[in-house]
Amino acid sequence: MRYLVFIMAFLLPFSVAAQEWEDRQVFGTPNAPPLRILSSTDTSFFAPIIEDFIASTSNTSVEYLVTGTVDLDQLFRSAPDQFDIVISSAMDLQLKLANDGFSSSVVYVDHPEWAQWHNSLFAFTSEPAAIVINRQAFDDLPVPSSRQDLIQLMRDHPDRFQERVGTYDVRQSGLGYLFATQDARATETYWRLTEVMGRVGTKLYCCSGQMIDDLQSGDLIMAYNVLGSYAKAQAETSDDLIVILPSEFPTTMMRTIMASATAPNPQLADSFVRHLLNLQSIGDPVIFPLPPLAGSHDFQAQRTINLDPALLTYLDQMKREAFIREWEDAIVQVE
Amino acid sequence: MADVNVSGSLRRRLALILTGGAALLAVILFLVVRALAAQVAQQGQDNILNASMASVLDTAVIREGRVTLDFPYSSLSMLNTAADDRVFYAIHEGATLLSGYDWLVPQSGLSAGDAYFETTSFNGDQVRVATGVRILTGTDGPRTVSVSIAQTQDALSDTLNAISRNIVLLGLGFFMLVSALAIWAASTTSGQMHRLTTSVTRRGPQDLSPVTQPVPSEMAPLVGSLNRLMSRLDHTLAQSEDFIAEAAHRIRTPLATVRSHAEATLQRVEQVENRKSLQAMVRAIDESSRAAGQLLDHAMVTFRAENLEMSQVDLADLLRDLGQSMSPVAEMKDISITMEIDGPATLQGDAILLQNALRNLIDNALKYAPVETGVTVRISKAARLSVSIIDEGQGFASDEIQTLSGRFVRGKDMDNKVGSGLGLTIAHEVAIAHGGEMILTNTAEGGACVTLYL
Numbered sequence: 149m150r151y152l153v154f155i156m157a158f159l160l161p162f163s164v165a166a167q168e169w170e171d172r173q174v175f176g177t178p179n180a181p182p183l184r185i186l187s188s189t190d191t192s193f194f195a196p197i198i199e200d201f202i203a204s205t206s207n208t209s210v211e212y213l214v215t216g217t218v219d220l221d222q223l224f225r226s227a228p229d230q231f232d233i234v235i236s237s238a239m240d241l242q243l244k245l246a247n248d249g250f251s252s253s254v255v256y257v258d259h260p261e262w263a264q265w266h267n268s269l270f271a272f273t274s275e276p277a278a279i280v281i282n283r284q285a286f287d288d289l290p291v292p293s294s295r296q297d298l299i300q301l302m303r304d305h306p307d308r309f310q311e312r313v314g315t316y317d318v319r320q321s322g323l324g325y326l327f328a329t330q331d332a333r334a335t336e337t338y339w340r341l342t343e344v345m346g347r348v349g350t351k352l353y354c355c356s357g358q359m360i361d362d363l364q365s366g367d368l369i370m371a372y373n374v375l376g377s378y379a380k381a382q383a384e385t386s387d388d389l390i391v392i393l394p395s396e397f398p399t400t401m402m403r404t405i406m407a408s409a410t411a412p413n414p415q416l417a418d419s420f421v422r423h424l425l426n427l428q429s430i431g432d433p434v435i436f437p438l439p440p441l442a443g444s445h446d447f448q449a450q451r452t453i454n455l456d457p458a459l460l461t462y463l464d465q466m467k468r469e470a471f472i473r474e475w476e477d478a479i480v481q482v483e
Numbered sequence: 484m485a486d487v488n489v490s491g492s493l494r495r496r497l498a499l500i501l502t503g504g505a506a507l508l509a510v511i512l513f514l515v516v517r518a519l520a521a522q523v524a525q526q527g528q529d530n531i532l533n534a535s536m537a538s539v540l541d542t543a544v545i546r547e548g549r550v551t552l553d554f555p556y557s558s559l560s561m562l563n564t565a566a567d568d569r570v571f572y573a574i575h576e577g578a579t580l581l582s583g584y585d586w587l588v589p590q591s592g593l594s595a596g597d598a599y600f601e602t603t604s605f606n607g608d609q610v611r612v613a614t615g616v617r618i619l620t621g622t623d624g625p626r627t628v629s630v631s632i633a634q635t636q637d638a639l640s641d642t643l644n645a646i647s648r649n650i651v652l653l654g655l656g657f658f659m660l661v662s663a664l665a666i667w668a669a670s671t672t673s674g675q676m677h678r679l680t681t682s683v684t685r686r687g688p689q690d691l692s693p694v695t696q697p698v699p700s701e702m703a704p705l706v707g708s709l710n711r712l713m714s715r716l717d718h719t720l721a722q723s724e725d726f727i728a729e730a731a732h733r734i735r736t737p738l739a740t741v742r743s744h745a746e747a748t749l750q751r752v753e754q755v756e757n758r759k760s761l762q763a764m765v766r767a768i769d770e771s772s773r774a775a776g777q778l779l780d781h782a783m784v785t786f787r788a789e790n791l792e793m794s795q796v797d798l799a800d801l802l803r804d805l806g807q808s809m810s811p812v813a814e815m816k817d818i819s820i821t822m823e824i825d826g827p828a829t830l831q832g833d834a835i836l837l838q839n840a841l842r843n844l845i846d847n848a849l850k851y852a853p854v855e856t857g858v859t860v861r862i863s864k865a866a867r868l869s870v871s872i873i874d875e876g877q878g879f880a881s882d883e884i885q886t887l888s889g890r891f892v893r894g895k896d897m898d899n900k901v902g903s904g905l906g907l908t909i910a911h912e913v914a915i916a917h918g919g920e921m922i923l924t925n926t927a928e929g930g931a932c933v934t935l936y937l
């Protein structure tokens with residue numbers, strides 16, 4: 149074990165350096181050591197926030213590193229002293245990081261109690277999982293409004309949907325796994341839906357972005373559990389996409405941020421978290437293009453996932469294995 | 484009071500002991516209630532940990548030869564606390580970790596069915612751990628599954644701090660209440676003493692009667708011995724007065740005999756020298772018997788002052804009679820006594836004592852005034868009834884005027900005028916016994932003026 153730690157410590161700088169990022173951008177003048185943000189959120193959503201932060205803090209630069217939620221979690225766990233800030237949509241992985249002591253506490257009293265955990269993990273968006281359909285490809289089919297409608301539709305027209313339905317590959321995507329487990333927890337319909345999706349040969353994706361791209365190109369006519377916020381951003385520019393929030397309940401995720409307990413730049417990390425939370429509460433869509441937190445009254449209706457230790461449940465190895473096995477049985481049955 | 488050896492104060496000591504006791508009790512109260520609260524709060528956390536652990540352990544089954552646990556979401560969500568306590572768990576089969584945190588190692592040798600609790604620390608945070616064990620029977624024999632659930636204690640210590648704050652307030656209130664009671668108790672206790680003290684101080688100097696008002700039983704011995712002391716004192720005093728009276732009486736009688744013999748001899752003696760010495764002898768005998776008389780008078784005044792025999796007394800009558808009876812002495816020195824009295828002047832008083840006092844004063848005036856002068860006796864009925872005896876002698880020496888009314892005190896330059904130093908004392912004590920006073924002054928012409936205010 150000790151050897152392993154030694155070897156890892158030796159190899160880490162290289163592995164970090166060799167990391168392939170989905171995106172990597174440096175903001176501000178890079179003369180001081182930059183604030184390193186590890187994030188699963190597309191740079192386009194965060195660029196105005198970071199620029200606002202740099203404008204308010206003199207002589208600062210920010211390195212913004214984007215990768216997938218699972219990758220991000222592993223990366224950060226193996227080198228928590230390399231990064232100042234962690235932002236991810238996988239609430240369960242984030243909560244486990246905070247629970248395991250990787251976060252440092254930030255005192256920001258104005259934040260609603262339900263949107264923070266242990267004064268160290270802060271939720272700053274409310275983003276429901278949506279059904280997105282391609283209007284043209286859908287053609288004459290009735291627009292579904294619930295999961296039940298979806299099941300019915302696919303059963304009635306299996307040929308129309310064959311190979312043209314998309315959803316997250318829960319084995320690859322932390323967010324996809326979170327959505328799937330929360331769906332499964334909340335309703336029995338989920339497993340029937342998964343089974344039906346399996347029967348029509350559903351395509352599996354790592355990320356919402358690619359699903360939306362394939363929807364726009366017409367490769368997909370429908371995708372389930374797409375991040376509504378991304379889809380809406382696209383739907384604004386093209387008329388092809390219809391974003392539907394399931395009428396029984398939309399499973400709603402909150403994007404979370406935390407400062408690393410072993411941040412190389414602790415003061416800057418602390419002030420970035422505050423700055424972000426402050427922008428969230430102001431809610432100016434130009435500087436803060438992400439959907440702000442839903443009010444507490446929408447909380448139940450939206451079925452927002454709670455920030456509480458129960459999020460650890462599906463991260464349990466045995467539970468995860470069992471869930472993935474069941475999921476594979478349902479969705480990959482045809483292969 | 485000044486020469487009493489004082490050491491500490493009963494009231495302060497009592498208050499100190501009681502408030503000290505109250506403070507001690509308050510501290511004990513705080514510690515006990517806090518310990519109790521800690522126990523109850525810990526019990527609460529243990530109960531939830533136990534429920535969570537049991538619900539996880541409950542899902543343990545053997546599937547395809549492997550132990551699996553498909554525990555529900557609620558197992559961990561029930562551990563959600565207001566302080567967002569961190570949660571850890573570990574599932575072991577025997578000593579092998581199936582899932583969860585590897586640092587959470589259950590003790591070995593736990594028996595199935597029971598819950599075990601312990602407090603350990605993880606990364607510097609205190610955590611409470613509940614562990615349970617279950618034995619599953621598989622095809623290849625029994626398999627032991629243990630589940631440990633751990634939780635930090637932030638919410639617990641928050642609760643405890645809140646409770647502690649309340650207990651502090653409770654203890655403070657308790658302390659204040661008991662202190663108030665203590666001070667009240669101490670002051671009522673010393674109040675009893677104070678009452679006794681004032682009742683003793685308020686007595687007249689001659690009052691040696693026993694204390695009769697009720698006192699608490701703790702003070703009874705003190706008051707008892709005080710009463711005994713006073714009655715002994717009273718007795719001794721009465722005895723010595725009796726003795727003086729007796730002594731004076733016994734001297735006077737033989738002196739009277741000696742005097743009559745000397746007078747008889749004076750009749751028969753012709754020789755001038757012998758006559759002179761006999762006359763001196765008679766005078767000395769007179770003075771002696773006068774002094775003895777004054778001693779007797781003084782003893783009587785002291786005795787009667789305690790219980791005056793009150794009656795309606797007319798000072799005018801009394802003074803006229805006195806002037807009458809003393810006129811022979813006055814005539815011998817060619818002194819005229821003027822009575823400035825208009826109408827009766829009555830008061831409640833002891834006639835014998837008043838007469839005694841006034842006789843002594845007139846006697847002094849006749850004695851110290853030179854021949855062929857006048858003595859004035861004046862009754863004034865202004866704001867207070869008073870009698871003044873005024874002569875035309877040399878008056879009181881101004882440096883002695885304060886002390887002359889003391890027992891056996893005599894003026895210095897009295898050119899061999901014989902006296903006992905008791906005359907003014909008697910007059911003074913009589914005035915005091917009647918609730919009045921005696922003032923010595925000199926007139927503008929230099930004569931003495933003694934005024935009795937009654």
Ligand SMILES: Nc1ncnc2c1ncn2[C@@H]1O[C@H](COP(=O)(O)OP(=O)(O)O)[C@@H](O)[C@H]1O
Nearest residue numbers: 847848851878893894902903904905906907931
């Ligand atoms: N009328 C007075 N005139 C002057 N001195 C007096 C007069 N009466 C008293 N005294 C002074 O007061 C003193 C005390 O008087 P008193 O008590 O009567 O004792 P006594 O006359 O026997 O000496 C006297 O010694 C005298 O000095």
